[in-house]
Amino acid sequence: MSIEQNFKKIHTEINVACNATQRAEHTVRLLAVSKFQSIASMLELVELGQKEFGENYLQEALAKQKALANYQLTWHFIGDIQSNKTKLIAESFGWVQSLWRLKIAERLSQQRPQTLAPLNVCVQVNIDRDPHKKGLLLENVRQFCDAINRLPQLKLRGLMTILELHRSSQAIKESYLQLAQAYLELQKTFSSMDTLSMGMSDDFSLAIAAGSTMVRIGTKLFGPRNKS
Ligand SMILES: *Cc1c(COP(=O)(O)O)cnc(C)c1O
Numbered sequence: 001m002s003i004e005q006n007f008k009k010i011h012t013e014i015n016v017a018c019n020a021t022q023r024a025e026h027t028v029r030l031l032a033v034s035k036f037q038s039i040a041s042m043l044e045l046v047e048l049g050q051k052e053f054g055e056n057y058l059q060e061a062l063a064k065q066k067a068l069a070n071y072q073l074t075w076h077f078i079g080d081i082q083s084n085k086t087k088l089i090a091e092s093f094g095w096v097q098s099l100w101r102l103k104i105a106e107r108l109s110q111q112r113p114q115t116l117a118p119l120n121v122c123v124q125v126n127i128d129r130d131p132h133k134k135g136l137l138l139e140n141v142r143q144f145c146d147a148i149n150r151l152p153q154l155k156l157r158g159l160m161t162i163l164e165l166h167r168s169s170q171a172i173k174e175s176y177l178q179l180a181q182a183y184l185e186l187q188k189t190f191s192s193m194d195t196l197s198m199g200m201s202d203d204f205s206l207a208i209a210a211g212s213t214m215v216r217i218g219t220k221l222f223g224p225r226n227k228s
Pocket of ligand 1: 056079162201219
């Protein structure tokens with residue numbers, strides 16, 4: 001299938017999942033996850049109207065930002081963050097979704113240029129309590145959000161999670177519902193929260209049913225990654 005066909009099919013599936021739970025389609029945003037994908041493929045998506053891209057690796061992302069600088073795109077950093085990368089991330093991204101360490105948050109706030117709007121951030125939650133996964137355990141999220149809220153150059157936008165691989169749809173649904181419930185509860189305190197980033201190529205319909213407002217899709221949109 002072509003990228004255009006993939007793009008249309010995903011929008012149809014988002015629409016179906018929204019209808020099934022009486023949600024309007026515009027309540028779910030599509031983040032195109034473009035790690036290891038070519039600039040030519042990304043340009044195809046841009047021409048179809050896609051504006052938000054997610055990248056995991058800084059050097060790769062910077063090269064793409066340069067190549068696509070003529071378009072008004074929004075870049076989301078969704079990969080692991082090392083301390084020595086925070087300055088460039090703070091300078092060149094609109095969003096960071098993979099935030100869960102306070103030291104990194106402090107650096108990002110400090111290094112975010114004053115000439116730019118505060119960096120939008122989502123807190124990464126390890127909802128499955130997987131010892132090999134990054135992210136905060138759910139019980140530590142509220143305190144972390146409090147700390148983020150005090151950092152002047154960060155804007156707390158919501159929560160993000162990556163589930164364990166290869167689980168049953170029932171288990172996936174339960175994890176997503178658990179995060180959605182926590183998100184709604186936190187929203188009562190943190191009014192800047194408007195983003196629940198959950199759902200990837202294989203499970204985004206389940207995530208939408210549970211309340212996701214942003215699905216992050218790579219493979220189903222672009223096809224297999226060139227390396228990973
Ligand atoms: C790679 C990646 C995705 C996209 O994964 P696909 O299964 O290819 O859709 C989504 N979120 C994060 C954080 C990723 O690293």
